[in-house]
Amino acid sequence: MSSTKKTKKEKPPRELPGGGPVPVIEPGYTFASVTDKIGQIVLARMRAQGAAGWVPLSSLLDGLAVQIALDDSEVPPQRAFDLVMRYAAAQLGFEFKTVQTKVRRPRR
Helix, strand or coil: CCCCCCCCCCCCCCECCCCCECCCCCCCCCHHHHHHHHHHHHHHHHHHHCHHHHHHHHHHHHHHHHHHHCCCCCCCHHHHHHHHHHHHHHHHCCCCCCCCCCCCCCCC
């Protein structure tokens, strides 16, 4: 009978080899400056598309919100989230990977 030993995943070091904490963001940047830069990129892409980028997204959100509010079995909240994120990813040029989760709905 063989024994299997579970190995723990190694956590990344919390300190640099020479000492001191691992920086979350590079020196010279702040969380505010990183947030501002991300916002500038997103807004620049959306401005380039104009209303053609916002109107379909708001229509999609509106329609899905109604289906969720009416408890439509074909559009659970996770599916609605995935649809919106895939649309946004396609419009803004980033990759979105669907996370499979099992959503339990309360029985009536």
